[in-house]
Amino acid sequence: MTVTDAPKTTGRNPLRQAMLPLLVDVALPVGSYYVLSKGLGLSELMSLALSSVIPAVRTVWGIVAQRRINPLALLILTANVAGLLLSLVSGDPRLMLAKESGVSSVIGLAILVSAFAGRPIMSTVLRPIFARGDAARFALWDRLSATSVEFRHAERNYSIVWGCVLLLECAARLIGVYTLSVDTMVWLGPVILIAAILLAFRIGAAAGIRSMRKIFLAAAVR
Numbered sequence: 001m002t003v004t005d006a007p008k009t010t011g012r013n014p015l016r017q018a019m020l021p022l023l024v025d026v027a028l029p030v031g032s033y034y035v036l037s038k039g040l041g042l043s044e045l046m047s048l049a050l051s052s053v054i055p056a057v058r059t060v061w062g063i064v065a066q067r068r069i070n071p072l073a074l075l076i077l078t079a080n081v082a083g084l085l086l087s088l089v090s091g092d093p094r095l096m097l098a099k100e101s102g103v104s105s106v107i108g109l110a111i112l113v114s115a116f117a118g119r120p121i122m123s124t125v126l127r128p129i130f131a132r133g134d135a136a137r138f139a140l141w142d143r144l145s146a147t148s149v150e151f152r153h154a155e156r157n158y159s160i161v162w163g164c165v166l167l168l169e170c171a172a173r174l175i176g177v178y179t180l181s182v183d184t185m186v187w188l189g190p191v192i193l194i195a196a197i198l199l200a201f202r203i204g205a206a207a208g209i210r211s212m213r214k215i216f217l218a219a220a221v222r
Contacts, residue, residue, distance in 0.1 A: 028054045033186050044182045045093040049084055052096065056081070097177045097185050101170040104193070108166030111159050118152075120159035126209070130216055140220055151215045158208030162200045169196035 029051040037047035084096060114121040123145070131137035144151040173192050176185050 030187055030190060037183070043093075045088070045091065045096070048093050048096045048182075048186075049088065052084060093182050094177050097182065097189060098174060100189055100193070101173045101177070104166045104173070104196075105170040108163045108170065110163075111166065112163035115156045115159035115163060118156075120155045122159040122162050122204075123155045126155075126158065126212070130212070137220075140216065144215060144219055148215060148219075151212060154208040154211040154215070156208075158204045158212070161204040161207050165196050165200040165203070169193060172196075 032054060033047045033051040036042045036050055037044060042050070111121050127138070127141050130141055145155065169192055173185075173189050176188055176192070180188065
């Protein structure tokens with residue numbers, strides 16, 4: 001097998017693929033919140049509750065369409081439902097905003113645990129990007145992941161970056177939820193999340209992907 005260029009998806013930008021669904025899940029709830037609260041005069045709590053229905057329905061539809069349980073999708077759905085119930089019982093809309101931080105913290109911790117356990121979760125995202133649908137590339141990734149200490153180290157570094165950034169995002173959003181107004185955090189919370197994801201992509205490239213690409217290309221031309 002000969003490789004002359006860096007591993008990448010064919011005709012697709014992985015960053016764009018990852019960000020587009022997120023932007024949809026962010027833009028629709030944020031927009032609907034302001035329409036409901038400012039346009040229709042509903043309370044903050046009711047506006048947040050109704051706007052959270054959109055990502056919840058999308059999550060349920062994804063599970064039904066794929067006919068399998070996606071742990072991440074199930075976690076997000078559970079957080080949405082739990083946040084809604086807690087907020088309705090307590091009457092505090094900030095709990096509904098805080099639930100997003102809970103999701104980030106759980107995902108971040110899961111990624112860190114997987115990295116130190118030798119099964120980095122983020123490698124499941126990188127593997128198909130490097131392989132580009134080629135069976136030989138998949139086999140090469142699996143071989144390097146099993147036998148190359150340097151490659152495994154880079155894999156772990158990439159997941160560690162994502163885990164740490166998501167935990168920092170969780171902390172920043174929680175501080176904002178309980179120090180800023182609800183109206184402000186409705187739009188600022190998603191901004192913090194998107195900034196964290198972009199930061200993780202950038203640092204992750206420097207900490208892991210560059211080394212992985214170099215090792216992958218060197219092994220592929222042998």
